[in-house]
Amino acid sequence: MAPKIAFLIALSLAGSAFAQGFKPTRPVEVVVHTGPGGGSDVLARAVAAMIEKESLLPVRMQVVNKAGGGSAVAAAYLAEKAGDQNTIGFFTGVWLTTPLTSNAAKVTLKDLTPISRLVLEPALIAVKADAPYRTLGDFIAAAKRNPGQLKQSGGSVTSRDNVVRQLLQKASGARWVFISFPGGGERIAALLGGHVDMMVIEPEEAGQHIRAGNLRVLAQVNETRLRGFPDVPTLREAGFDVAVVPQVRGVVAPPGIPAANVAYWEDVFRRLTRTASWKKYLEDNQFEDGYQGSAELAKFYDEFTGTMRGILQEAGIKVVR
Amino acid sequence: MEIFAGLMQGFALALQPANLLWCLVGVALGTVVGILPGLGPPATIAMLLPLTFLMNPASAMIMLAGIYYGAKYGGSTTSILLNVPGESASVVTCLDGYQMAKKGRAGAALGIAAIASFIAGTVGVLGLMLIAPPLARLALAFSAPEYFGLMALGLAMVVLLAGRSLLKALLSMLVGLWLAGIGTDLFSSESRFTFGRMELLSGIDFVVVAIGVFAIGEVLANLEEPAAPQTLPIPKGWRNLLPTLQDLRDCRFAFANGSIVGFLIGVLPGAGSTIASFISYGVEKAVSRRREEFGTGVIEGVAAPEGANNSETGGALVPLLTLGIPGSGTTAILLAALVLWGFKPGPLFISDNPSLFWSLVASMYIGNVMLLVLNLPLVPLFAQVLRAPAYVLFPIILGVSMVGVYSTSSSLFDVGLLAGFGLLGYLMRKLDYPNAPLILGLVLGGAMERALRQSLMMSDGSLTILFARPISAVMLSLALLILLIPVVSRVNAWRRRLLS
Numbered sequence: 001m002a003p004k005i006a007f008l009i010a011l012s013l014a015g016s017a018f019a020q021g022f023k024p025t026r027p028v029e030v031v032v033h034t035g036p037g038g039g040s041d042v043l044a045r046a047v048a049a050m051i052e053k054e055s056l057l058p059v060r061m062q063v064v065n066k067a068g069g070g071s072a073v074a075a076a077y078l079a080e081k082a083g084d085q086n087t088i089g090f091f092t093g094v095w096l097t098t099p100l101t102s103n104a105a106k107v108t109l110k111d112l113t114p115i116s117r118l119v120l121e122p123a124l125i126a127v128k129a130d131a132p133y134r135t136l137g138d139f140i141a142a143a144k145r146n147p148g149q150l151k152q153s154g155g156s157v158t159s160r161d162n163v164v165r166q167l168l169q170k171a172s173g174a175r176w177v178f179i180s181f182p183g184g185g186e187r188i189a190a191l192l193g194g195h196v197d198m199m200v201i202e203p204e205e206a207g208q209h210i211r212a213g214n215l216r217v218l219a220q221v222n223e224t225r226l227r228g229f230p231d232v233p234t235l236r237e238a239g240f241d242v243a244v245v246p247q248v249r250g251v252v253a254p255p256g257i258p259a260a261n262v263a264y265w266e267d268v269f270r271r272l273t274r275t276a277s278w279k280k281y282l283e284d285n286q287f288e289d290g291y292q293g294s295a296e297l298a299k300f301y302d303e304f305t306g307t308m309r310g311i312l313q314e315a316g317i318k319v320v321r
Numbered sequence: 322m323e324i325f326a327g328l329m330q331g332f333a334l335a336l337q338p339a340n341l342l343w344c345l346v347g348v349a350l351g352t353v354v355g356i357l358p359g360l361g362p363p364a365t366i367a368m369l370l371p372l373t374f375l376m377n378p379a380s381a382m383i384m385l386a387g388i389y390y391g392a393k394y395g396g397s398t399t400s401i402l403l404n405v406p407g408e409s410a411s412v413v414t415c416l417d418g419y420q421m422a423k424k425g426r427a428g429a430a431l432g433i434a435a436i437a438s439f440i441a442g443t444v445g446v447l448g449l450m451l452i453a454p455p456l457a458r459l460a461l462a463f464s465a466p467e468y469f470g471l472m473a474l475g476l477a478m479v480v481l482l483a484g485r486s487l488l489k490a491l492l493s494m495l496v497g498l499w500l501a502g503i504g505t506d507l508f509s510s511e512s513r514f515t516f517g518r519m520e521l522l523s524g525i526d527f528v529v530v531a532i533g534v535f536a537i538g539e540v541l542a543n544l545e546e547p548a549a550p551q552t553l554p555i556p557k558g559w560r561n562l563l564p565t566l567q568d569l570r571d572c573r574f575a576f577a578n579g580s581i582v583g584f585l586i587g588v589l590p591g592a593g594s595t596i597a598s599f600i601s602y603g604v605e606k607a608v609s610r611r612r613e614e615f616g617t618g619v620i621e622g623v624a625a626p627e628g629a630n631n632s633e634t635g636g637a638l639v640p641l642l643t644l645g646i647p648g649s650g651t652t653a654i655l656l657a658a659l660v661l662w663g664f665k666p667g668p669l670f671i672s673d674n675p676s677l678f679w680s681l682v683a684s685m686y687i688g689n690v691m692l693l694v695l696n697l698p699l700v701p702l703f704a705q706v707l708r709a710p711a712y713v714l715f716p717i718i719l720g721v722s723m724v725g726v727y728s729t730s731s732s733l734f735d736v737g738l739l740a741g742f743g744l745l746g747y748l749m750r751k752l753d754y755p756n757a758p759l760i761l762g763l764v765l766g767g768a769m770e771r772a773l774r775q776s777l778m779m780s781d782g783s784l785t786i787l788f789a790r791p792i793s794a795v796m797l798s799l800a801l802l803i804l805l806i807p808v809v810s811r812v813n814a815w816r817r818r819l820l821s
Binding site for chain 2: 052
């Protein structure tokens with residue numbers, strides 16, 4: 001019953017995209033590269049719930065987990081679905097960096113059809129509340145005095161955490177150690193336990209530890225100050241004029257789908273980003289609205305890949321493409 | 322007093338009919354998910370997330386947590402009956418559980434699993450309720466060197482899992498360690514042993530290896546015996562359907578061991594229930610008077626790991642609720658759920674939301690009772706599975722294994738791997754190589770290597786960091802002690818021979 005009503009409502013709302021004739025006819029597969037509970041998986045399920053609530057699609061969305069190979073398995077799965085009209089995927093920056101460092105990851109985002117960019121995730125640079133560093137400058141100066149002694153916990157070497165470190169090291173000449181932990185929980189535990197000195201952390205994760213007086217924020221990795229952190233300087237304001245590499249999330253489709261389909265999906269997600277549920281979701285998670293349409297997103301790929309290639313090479317990581 | 326008042330308030334909420342119903346839905350779903358190999362609590366909770374938006378958060382949390390600990394009850398069922406581990410934490414249960422089933426004691430094994438789960442699950446909730454905040458601080462004292470000590474301690478258990486030949490056990494463990502090394506190196510992003518296959522970039526899923534080596538290997542080995550009419554003896558009479566008083570007496574230590582080891586390891590964000598079950602099994606075997614009989618169907622060998630993986634859930638909720646730090650796949654998705662419902666998980670979560678916390682705790686006491694009541698009557702029913710003749714049972718095992726593996730990854734490549742590991746398991750049986758050390762190496766290998774490399778990065782390359790920190794020093798000494806067990810027992814045997 002409910003899907004039928006949703007369908008009727010969708011028809012009644014039908015705009016230009018519907019007029020061009022495409023609409024999905026069976027439940028849409030939404031491919032994500034993480035297992036259940038991973039960042040992309042949670043976003044995809046939240047989006048599916050919002051799209052259903054706002055009746056933006058005539059059919060249901062079904063999340064399909066294609067974990068493995070960083071993001072290579074999910075990307076390859078989408079590439080195999082060339083021309084499939086009922087499949088889309090949620091990508092993150094990892095989909096761009098994995099093919100840079102791995103020969104086996106043959107499908108890049110450029111082989112898929114860009115739909116839209118949805119989210120930019122800002123980050124904070126945090127230290128323990130009892131650490132002697134009051135500003136990012138303090139931390140960098142301490143790292144300069146003791147080269148290779150201070151430690152940062154983070155994800156893999158291709159993660160944004162390490163990219164921020166590389167950029168700061170290059171700009172300041174300081175050097176500190178980057179220690180990879182596979183799970184987000186372990187990274188924060190290492191910082192709270194005093195085993196490492198600094199961490200690049202997501203605002204939502206950090207917020208409660210700041211309130212409880214466990215962590216202090218030195219700077220934010222964003223172009224402008226976040227609403228939740230009005231007193232914390234951005235990297236540029238803290239005196240480090242480095243590129244802000246965003247953590248990005250968005251939507252792609254398999255290769256070889258008609259232009260009308262691209263327009264349809266673009267329209268669905270554009271309308272999604274205008275809903276109140278979406279704005280609340282961004283607010284709750286302290287994400288930035290990163291909406292871009294298909295054409296802009298294709299341009300963004302090239303910039304992002306170029307920047308990342310340079311950064312990874314400077315970090316001494318083998319780049320294969 | 323504060324705890325008592327909180328708990329009363331929690332029970333008042335948890336005992337509301339709607340919440341009782343959601344608790345029942347959660348634990349029943351959890352049991353089913355636990356019984357089905359492959360489909361685990363993280364996937365189930367993720368699928369139910371959109372539904373929870375329509376629910377009141379306390380009810381939703383009660384239900385999702387019910388799935389989490391309920392699955393630990395169900396996980397032992399297929400391990401015992403079919404030698405197919407239902408969850409990664411139930412792999413160890415296969416060792417003695419399946420042997421018990423082979424001896425016609427499937428009912429006792431299933432029953433003791435439910436009872437141990439109940440006792441340890443309740444102890445886990447008690448721990449969560451009474452000592453969560455100080456324990457969370459203790460967990461923070463654990464970092465890479467301490468985890469290395471813990472993993473070394475776990476790996477030393479290999480001498481306890483060895484059958485007749487220690488050398489064969491070590492070889493089997495080394496293969497496991499090598500399998501753990503396959504994938505993308507976390508620290509350099511380089512591929513290791515992936516042979517150009519992108520499916521191997523994120524390593525081999527432990528469940529694929531465990532189901533292949535245990536279940537498929539067992540089926541292949543059994544096929545050799547021509548036309549065996551019945552695979553396993555059917556438990557006869559009511560007395561054999563449940564554990565006896567003697568069984569319960571034998572398991573006294575196992576209940577305590579499983580509860581404590583499971584809870585403490587659960588609190589550590591970098592460990593997990595699989596490791597908890599292995600370590601409690603090792604502890605049980607190390608202190609047992611009938612050590613040699615382990616692996617042939619000893620009831621403590623089922624009670625200890627099944628208890629440990631249940632009290633682990635109480636432990637794992639400690640860092641999640643007191644610090645907002647998830648330690649496993651399931652707690653990570655519970656964290657995501659809390660954020661989606663508009664909560665702010667973190668150090669102030671409990672003081673901000675006392676009624677949610679206390680109703681969750683109260684519901685876990687209730688849920689554990691429900692699970693015991695739900696699971697014990699199922700024991701005779703499940704034991705009937707063994708009535709099926711081999712030509713029915715074996716295809717079922719093969720089917721359940723393949724569906725289980727495919728449902729975790731939806732990857733046919735993994736199904737191929739499953740067949741490969743099935744062959745490996747068969748060969749290991751023929752050549753008398755124990756398969757548990759292989760699984761042990763695979764479970765611990767990755768975490769151990771990471772912990773060692775992280776430690777060395779922390780200390781600028783100096784190994785002294787492993788011995789200079791008290792917790793890791795203690796663990797490494799314990800590991801050394803365990804390694805000495807076979808030496809001591811050999812010296813004892815030699816002395817006995819000399820005396821007589």
